[in-house]
Amino acid sequence: MIQIDSASVRFGDTTALQELSLHVPDRTIALVTGHAGSGKSTLIDVCRGVVTPDSGSISVDEPIAVVTQSYQLPSSLTALEQLVLQGLIRGVPAAEAERAGQELLVALGLDGVDRNMPDELSGGQRQRLAVARALAARPKTLLLDEPTSALDRASRGLVLRAVRVAADAGAAVLMTTNDVELADWADQVTTLA
Numbered sequence: 440m441i442q443i444d445s446a447s448v449r450f451g452d453t454t455a456l457q458e459l460s461l462h463v464p465d466r467t468i469a470l471v472t473g474h475a476g477s478g479k480s481t482l483i484d485v486c487r488g489v490v491t492p493d494s495g496s497i498s499v500d501e502p503i504a505v506v507t508q509s510y511q512l513p514s515s516l517t518a519l520e521q522l523v524l525q526g527l528i529r530g531v532p533a534a535e536a537e538r539a540g541q542e543l544l545v546a547l548g549l550d551g552v553d554r555n556m557p558d559e560l561s562g563g564q565r566q567r568l569a570v571a572r573a574l575a576a577r578p579k580t581l582l583l584d585e586p587t588s589a590l591d592r593a594s595r596g597l598v599l600r601a602v603r604v605a606a607d608a609g610a611a612v613l614m615t616t617n618d619v620e621l622a623d624w625a626d627q628v629t630t631l632a
């Protein structure tokens with residue numbers, strides 16, 4: 440669950456978020472749209488705790504998993520290892536973590552590149568791997584900053600189906616986008632002014 444009440448964020452003279460209130464229940468995909476500079480990434484940063492609002496309050500259930508626009512994939516781990524690591528961190532036995540990781544790679548159309556390093560992947564494959572890694576953490580809160588920006592239609596469908604599975608399993612999902620077609624996949628839509 441994500442609960443934001445009247446949150447405002449200012450950077451010097453710039454108001455990045457103005458008294459935003461947003462409630463995302465568990466099992467819900469919330470889409471946040473808005474023009475460039477309307478505060479979408481700032482909202483993600485507030486939810487993940489790296490930006491503190493100047494006023495207002497925020498509450499987010501843990502664990503939180505994030506896909507930022509830079510993905511932040513460790514360069515020395517293969518695609519599969521990135522996912523297995525998330526399982527190991529959760530205390531899952533290695534064999535089970537590997538099986539779950541392989542399943543996620545299949546779901547996201549990445550099973551052919553399981554042994555590739557991030558720099559051996561295309562931009563779209565990297566973006567799908569970043570989403571897969573976030574899902575492998577089995578978060579209560581999933582924050583996705585424009586998670587389909589590098590994807591074609593087919594790959595976008597894979598990502599959105601996998602995100603729906605996570606929501607159905609109980610996660611609250613907040614996803615920013617410039618792609619109006621994603622509204623079809625969302626349970627609620629908020630447009631930042």
Ligand SMILES: Nc1ncnc2c1ncn2[C@@H]1O[C@H](COP(=O)(O)OP(=O)(O)OP(=O)(O)O)[C@@H](O)[C@H]1O
Pocket residue numbers: 450451453454455473474475476477478479480481482
């Ligand atoms: N660290 C920062 N320092 C100063 N200003 C910032 C900072 N981060 C964001 N801003 C400003 O806050 C506003 C909102 O930025 P933000 O990146 O949240 O928008 P956005 O909707 O995600 O944009 P885009 O769609 O281009 O990613 C912009 O005017 C931006 O210039």
